[in-house]
Amino acid sequence: MRFDLNRDGWICWPEREDLSLEFMRLLAAAQEGGSTVSECWLTASRIDFTDDDCWYDEWSKTADANNDRGFAAFAAGNLVTARSNWLRALNYYSAAAYPFDLAPDKQRAAVSAMRECAANYLRHRRPRGEVVSIPWLSEFALQGYYLPAHATKGPAPVVICIGEPGHRKEEYLFKLAPHAFERGISLLAVDVLGDETGLPFEQLMRHQKLESAIEPVMDYLVGRDDVDDGRIAILGDGWSSSFVARGIAYDPRFAAAVCDGGIWDLHEQAFLKRRMASAGDDTGWSPETSRILRNIRCPLLITVGGRGWLKTDRVTELADQLGVDRRDVTLKIFERAETAAAQGHIDNPTLANEFIFDWIASRLGTGCVSFDRQPQES
Missing domain, CATH: 3.40.50.1820 (Alpha/Beta hydrolase fold, catalytic domain)
Structure with missing residues (x-):
């Protein structure tokens, strides 16, 4: 995985400026609880940035892992951990749906999963x-x-x-x-x-x-x-x-x-x-x-x-x-x-x-x- 780091600290894949911006958004979301830095880098390491389907597949996998952890934590009575995982999952699903030329069925699937995570978070939020x-x-x-x-x-x-x-x-x-x-x-x-x-x-x-x-x-x-x-x-x-x-x-x-x-x-x-x-x-x-x-x-x-x-x-x-x-x-x-x-x-x-x-x-x-x-x- 090759990327450039410019003088302003931007991580950039020269062939995909759009996905570079989305990746920077994901990294910045870590400090607000919308991702983890390690998961972002691990997911990016598996992506062919010239392939929108690959981008969708890898972020969906990371989102699925967080969503599953959320349900497991909920089943164990750990609501704080469940909510945290659902928040990260919805952000990763949003990233999966990001490419403009992504097939409509894949985009709908990612958006639907994202909204399901949001609903689970809201349902178990206090208040x-x-x-x-x-x-x-x-x-x-x-x-x-x-x-x-x-x-x-x-x-x-x-x-x-x-x-x-x-x-x-x-x-x-x-x-x-x-x-x-x-x-x-x-x-x-x-x-x-x-x-x-x-x-x-x-x-x-x-x-x-x-x-x-x-x-x-x-x-x-x-x-x-x-x-x-x-x-x-x-x-x-x-x-x-x-x-x-x-x-x-x-x-x-x-x-x-x-x-x-x-x-x-x-x-x-x-x-x-x-x-x-x-x-x-x-x-x-x-x-x-x-x-x-x-x-x-x-x-x-x-x-x-x-x-x-x-x-x-x-x-x-x-x-x-x-x-x-x-x-x-x-x-x-x-x-x-x-x-x-x-x-x-x-x-x-x-x-x-x-x-x-x-x-x-x-x-x-x-x-x-x-x-x-x-x-x-x-």
């Missing part, structure tokens, strides 16, 4: 989590996982963690949920991939604006008795579009938001403007985009990596445009020297999430939880 279905379109429901922070009779603050297209919500069970739980915040993990019982996602993308998914998610939470509807935040994970920013622009119910703030839309608009100008078509600033972005009234956090897809000076310039007449806009840039500097902070999600959830907790008025005083379900 117990829920698999929820949120109506969106007539032929496309959103699937989510609701994880209460602690057993309580009163309504609790909640953060919606929603993935950009291509990001699966199962990752948030180990990546984000512990950060929320430790700060007394419940979590709703959701993505825009649906429950795979209706329209294919690719067909949906051609006919539906993704930002329309935000309102029904908020409606669902507001309708729950255990949610403090005055303390609901949203975190858009992935940072490859501005659909979360567009979705919250005209919804005053959000108490805080962590997303790109519309920067991606601004960047794409500027790019198209330059292209059109070079072709002799003079296009100006879009009043609609400006109006949407300036209508985000809740406190806003924008985090970006110094090695991300946009240069930091460009991000700062665009963020300054968003900050006009605003009272609470925070821009955090993670530089190369501290890590968490890659796109989406995939090189060190822990560092970024600590900052993000401290910021969310400060806006929602929560703090660290003393676990020994929290009531637990039997």
Whole structure:
């Protein structure tokens, strides 16, 4: 197995940049409980990186081993170990389904196994989590996982963690949920991939604006008795579009938001403007985009990596445009020297999430939880 190690510490198989990125995500997940470093390297050592089927087979084997250990631990009454193994298994199944050109039947099998592991984890979590279905379109429901922070009779603050297209919500069970739980915040993990019982996602993308998914998610939470509807935040994970920013622009119910703030839309608009100008078509600033972005009234956090897809000076310039007449806009840039500097902070999600959830907790008025005083379900 030959790989390159660049100056930023990236492990790279030159012939497969896509799988290299996924492998880095898997390694980084180890510090959040989504993998183990040894299992990642052992699995990678068996993979022919030019063969998507080989990638699928080997990660599926590793996932199966963790899933089996989870059931064995559960049978022995060791729930902590069972939950840990199910979390790793669902992440490995997610990796198995990753290759874009993977046969549909194999992808469906991996996704089904991943969701089964997630359901087992939620079922035996304390407090117990829920698999929820949120109506969106007539032929496309959103699937989510609701994880209460602690057993309580009163309504609790909640953060919606929603993935950009291509990001699966199962990752948030180990990546984000512990950060929320430790700060007394419940979590709703959701993505825009649906429950795979209706329209294919690719067909949906051609006919539906993704930002329309935000309102029904908020409606669902507001309708729950255990949610403090005055303390609901949203975190858009992935940072490859501005659909979360567009979705919250005209919804005053959000108490805080962590997303790109519309920067991606601004960047794409500027790019198209330059292209059109070079072709002799003079296009100006879009009043609609400006109006949407300036209508985000809740406190806003924008985090970006110094090695991300946009240069930091460009991000700062665009963020300054968003900050006009605003009272609470925070821009955090993670530089190369501290890590968490890659796109989406995939090189060190822990560092970024600590900052993000401290910021969310400060806006929602929560703090660290003393676990020994929290009531637990039997």
